[in-house]
Amino acid sequence: MKIPGFMLLLAGWGITLAAIVLLPKPVPRCVFMLAGVAVELLGLGLLIRSQYLARQVGL
């Protein structure tokens, strides 16, 4: 799950950047930027979960 977690972090950042460049209107830009941050949080959650599970296996 670690690699998908990092991929989601990068993908969320990409969505945020794409929203800035491609969406000049404030509302769609705001929505897509927040969606990008949500994807990042999903990736962060996945990373934390993967580290937690790896530690459980090691105990």
Add this chain to the structure above:
Amino acid sequence: MLVLLVPLALAGIALINTGLGRSRSTAQSMLGALGVMAAAAIAYVAVGFACEGSPGMPEHAVMIAGKPWGWLGAGTFFLRHLPLTGSPVSLAVLLQIFGVALAALIPWGAGSDRWRLKAGYASTVLFAAWIYPLFAHWVWGGGWLAQLGVHYGLGRGFMDIAGAGTMQAAGGLTALSIVWIVGARQGKFIANQLPAVFPGHNILYVLFGCCLTLGGWLGLNGAGAMLFAGIAPGGVVLVAVNTVLCASGGLLMALLVTRVRFGKPDASLCANGWVAGLAASSAVCAFVPPVAALLVGMMIGCAVPFLAELLELHCGVDDPTGAIAVHAGGGLWGLLAVGFMGRFGVPAGGQMLAQIAGIATLLGFILPLAYGLNWLLNLIIPYRTDPEGDRAGMDMHELGAGAYPEFVLRGEDFVQR
């Protein structure tokens, strides 16, 4: 003169890290802190500033949809061609020599009691020469985050006047990477049991460190406000008042929360609340009224005890100093808060989006970058100490002598748990 106060923050953080660590790794922690400062300063002067640059200096940029996105400075190594005569750029360099050392101390604290000295120094070089300057160029060197206002109408662009993002959040997220790489201290997590508690060995160091950090942060925020946000010298009074209020709100709320939850205030969590308030103040201190600064500090002070507990109990993160909750949590919260509380003289919505872009960059780019680079470095220089270091403590293992040779404060610290 304000810049010269910043080393107090370094001393404070080093003392806090050492006090919150175990007695068997005290000397290694403090020597490591000094070495981290030295490595950070040398790496930043040698390579870091060349990568960071400054507005108006050469930079590497890519054109995206007809607009330049500056992503890396193109300066010269070892500060060549930069007259160190008291110009704003030279003062910014001096501030950041201290600032990058402050940021590098954050992961050093998080990895204490199991992170080797030489690995810590090597990681610091990586941080000070590459990770920090890259993000600092985007924010302070005229890079793409700073230009979001000019090119895309997002307020004044990403605002981070004194390092809430570049120093605190970047340091805190690097600390998270380090903790993931080095793993937990031996005996911290035991199957089917709550995590073991390793209390800080000297709370006086911690609380005295907090006093020192206030002096350091007054210098950091005051100098940052003038150098990176163009605040007039008279505006430093508001910066100082807000810095004190943020820290005070953080401390008192942490005190209240721990008093209610545990029956008595927890000194180490109160210290964490204080420093988290300071970390948040680095974003908001020049742009919010004092009441808002107090509110920002109170909110992070309230959140820090829960965040530290969440990371340890539910995420399996062994962070002896609470560095991730304090610095990453405080820094990111400050950056967000200035988006909706700040008075910039521009539409608040655009400024909020610029702040979100900066936060997204820290989470989505700086965290993977820090993890990836440290993961690679770990293959060359193993970060984690060997089982003998786990058993004997880092003082005996790496330095051959403990910090308290005539006193055995906790006998069990010197035998295997």
